[in-house]
Amino acid sequence: MRAWSIEKPGGRQVLQQIEVEKPVPKQGELLVEVKAAGINRTDTLTRQNTALTEPYPILGVEVSGVVVENQSTDSKLHAGTRVCGLVNHGGYGEYVTMPDERAIVLPDELTFEEGAAIPEVFLTAYQTMYWLGELKEKEKILIHAAGSGVGTAAIQMASQLSQATIFATAGHPEKLEKAKELGAHVLVNYKEESFAERISGVTEGIGVDVILDFVGGSYWKMNLESCAVDARWILIGTLGGSEVDKVSLGDVMKKRIVLKGTLLTPRSDDYKAQLSQEFAEVVMPFFKEKKLKPVIHVVIPFEELPEAHRMMEDNENTGKIIMKVSD
Amino acid sequence: MRAWSIEKPGGRQVLQQIEVEKPVPKQGELLVEVKAAGINRTDTLTRQNTALTEPYPILGVEVSGVVVENQSTDSKLHAGTRVCGLVNHGGYGEYVTMPDERAIVLPDELTFEEGAAIPEVFLTAYQTMYWLGELKEKEKILIHAAGSGVGTAAIQMASQLSQATIFATAGHPEKLEKAKELGAHVLVNYKEESFAERISGVTEGIGVDVILDFVGGSYWKMNLESCAVDARWILIGTLGGSEVDKVSLGDVMKKRIVLKGTLLTPRSDDYKAQLSQEFAEVVMPFFKEKKLKPVIHVVIPFEELPEAHRMMEDNENTGKIIMKVSD
Missing domain, CATH: 3.40.50.720 (NAD(P)-binding Rossmann-like Domain)
Structure with a gap:
């Protein structure tokens, strides 16, 4: 599969497309075919993080897509289910694994681009x-x-x-x-x-x-x-x-x-799981009814990730920058 | 009945014993025969509060005693029940009214002096x-x-x-x-x-x-x-x-x-009632079993209230100062 990683920590020129094996979901995880990924400031910081060592991660912490394999006990997340959610790296790839408790089912009323603009x-x-x-x-x-x-x-x-x-x-x-x-x-x-x-x-x-x-x-x-x-x-x-x-x-x-x-990113997996579950139950119905709307600044194609990082770093956006990963 | 009030706001010399009618409990209140009262810093501050106007209140916010009349719907607080709790002024008198939800039933294992040392x-x-x-x-x-x-x-x-x-x-x-x-x-x-x-x-x-x-x-x-x-x-x-x-x-x-x-005193009546109820249920059993003990510095007779205020104002006490009100 295709994915975006880095050559080494640094500026936007270090971003590189790589060809790697699909990740394999562990017990309790889903394999998701990524349709769209949100670009976040944490991604640009990870890109520059000199504490990282090889192998460098696939960047990206927020995706939407379709479940292709379900290794969890939650049968409602069967293959074919449209979901969005937070991931621990790997969002800028064509496939990513996601703990089942992080998955938020995406109503049909929302596009994948909109779904990727919700979690973070x-x-x-x-x-x-x-x-x-x-x-x-x-x-x-x-x-x-x-x-x-x-x-x-x-x-x-x-x-x-x-x-x-x-x-x-x-x-x-x-x-x-x-x-x-x-x-x-x-x-x-x-x-x-x-x-x-x-x-x-x-x-x-x-x-x-x-x-x-x-x-x-x-x-x-x-x-x-x-x-x-x-x-x-x-x-x-x-x-x-x-x-x-x-x-x-x-x-x-x-x-x-x-x-x-408070800071959300350093919170535990369990905390994020509970938060995602409650959010899915309480808030997602408002998206379904169009009472809440993701605010999207721009959707860019997969190949143009470096430009997306530039926009983020130049603070050009007034809503989410979304990368389309696959059709 | 006998009670301690003030001639006018001021130093300890303004404290004066008065003879007044027993208070009459309203709907939802108890009439309590006061056995002991706790002395608190708020009492010495009230004594000096130049914003007060006549008729000046009976001082005291914390008592123990025996229910003599129950105007509430809580039948377990029948006449004869030993209780302690917070009151809105009136603690330095032989009788005081108390909202039923403030009443904490006093186990037989505790004296009235100990009971008056608990609430605040x-x-x-x-x-x-x-x-x-x-x-x-x-x-x-x-x-x-x-x-x-x-x-x-x-x-x-x-x-x-x-x-x-x-x-x-x-x-x-x-x-x-x-x-x-x-x-x-x-x-x-x-x-x-x-x-x-x-x-x-x-x-x-x-x-x-x-x-x-x-x-x-x-x-x-x-x-x-x-x-x-x-x-x-x-x-x-x-x-x-x-x-x-x-x-x-x-x-x-x-x-x-x-x-x-936080400050406890300015909280609402409802807040204090809920707090008293939970405390009675969760904490009082520990007093009954002698696992918790009120810390009492001294018990003084009713007539010696000015001396109790002096001790409080001189920070002499390392536990509660208690005034015995009746036998």
């Missing part, structure tokens, strides 16, 4: 907002980096699953326009105004129940001001730096704030 | 360690201020309910000795050594799963260092200041730390 960003947003943020029906949520992959997924779910009141921040009018279209109610261009003041005004000083914080350091004080009593503040990125000068713990106590740091 | 500190420690800290069987917990009321309660429960490995810090050898006697395994005199280094050594760099933090600011860096991956760090006091310079959010994310600020 929607699972991350779901985990952050529900497992960690414990977002409840009609609560108020502040979503930073509203134009990002996880941001656009979070806005849609907060709107469709929870009828939340959504405050979204971004630095470009077109990203805020997109956020509004996806369900955000209050839009703040952080280059033009203080989100803390806006939230205080709109909520009459009460604040928000959940914050999805990709920014960290530079937003610390305004995030703290924006928290309601019993707020859950989930820290999933430090785009604004990871150091904070002067933290007031008195406010953290008085408001009974819960601050949770 | 054990409920706070239970809520902090289990509801917020989610302490699980055989995990590792770091308990600061090991000699405090909440500290001594937490050590006993972590040991008896969870077989936890307990790291305790205090500044006096006799407090550490008491902590050891109550079940702590690793004792650190913070005046003599770094608890972070000690924990790193004992746990081989892994750290602890839960921190009960009464200290805040001055311990921030060492607490962060002491956290294991997925640690729950519960902030319930800022004895060491509430300002932190330089916080590293990268570590909070990488270790997936959950930081929760």
Whole structure:
């Protein structure tokens, strides 16, 4: 089969197409014929990871495709089933193995390209907002980096699953326009105004129940001001730096704030399996009914992977970059 | 009936004994003949609270006694039942009303003085360690201020309910000795050594799963260092200041730390009721079997309340100060 690996760790020029044997599924695994793969920042980082040694892996952590062999006890994942899900490397190949518990059945209403655009960003947003943020029906949520992959997924779910009141921040009018279209109610261009003041005004000083914080350091004080009593503040990125000068713990106590740091990638296989299963059950019906939509920036052919990495590294995309692997 | 109130907000000299009508229980409430009352810091703060207006309340938030009238639908709380629990003021009187859901039935094995020493500190420690800290069987917990009321309660429960490995810090050898006697395994005199280094050594760099933090600011860096991956760090006091310079959010994310600020007193009636009910069911059997013991510093007669407030304000006590109200 064809696949994309690397000659050695490095820039985009190290990406190389290889011809290898199909992988063989172990007990509990599926063999999936890959139709489409999502391109993720973690792939570009793996490509450059000088700690890797030969044999270098097939890149890619997110695919959609068709089950061709089922070595698990879950008979509903029979050969021919359309699935998507996270894999531990191997996504940029024509076939990949996937633990059965990671497989999310893909409704007929979605194309394979759309399926490959779901797992990474929607699972991350779901985990952050529900497992960690414990977002409840009609609560108020502040979503930073509203134009990002996880941001656009979070806005849609907060709107469709929870009828939340959504405050979204971004630095470009077109990203805020997109956020509004996806369900955000209050839009703040952080280059033009203080989100803390806006939230205080709109909520009459009460604040928000959940914050999805990709920014960290530079937003610390305004995030703290924006928290309601019993707020859950989930820290999933430090785009604004990871150091904070002067933290007031008195406010953290008085408001009974819960601050949770998280990263999805290093979590255990078991955690990802449970997350995938719950997501399949709770969220996938919304995709079937077209209430949720994967946001796709572009679909590129298999041969043009290096160009896909360039787009990712130049931050050109406002949704997922998808590689078509086979028809 | 006799009770202690105040002439006006102020120092200990404003405490005054008054003669008033017995309170009348509303629907859902019990009338309790008070046998003993716990003295709490919140009482001394209420005494000084210049925001209070007349009529000034009867002080006291924690009692034990006997039910004399039951206006609730819970027939097991019939007249004659021995109970203890939290009340909204009124604890320093011969009779007090208590919502039925706050009542914790007192086993015959415990005296009324012991019963009055349970609610505030054990409920706070239970809520902090289990509801917020989610302490699980055989995990590792770091308990600061090991000699405090909440500290001594937490050590006993972590040991008896969870077989936890307990790291305790205090500044006096006799407090550490008491902590050891109550079940702590690793004792650190913070005046003599770094608890972070000690924990790193004992746990081989892994750290602890839960921190009960009464200290805040001055311990921030060492607490962060002491956290294991997925640690729950519960902030319930800022004895060491509430300002932190330089916080590293990268570590909070990488270790997936959950930081929760909390205060029990401002929580809702419903929250306290649920907490009391779960506590009665899960924890009280351990008191009956003498596996848990209230730590009492002194029992003083009703007439000597001002002296009890003096002890509290001079931080003389190493356990609860209890006022005997009637025989």
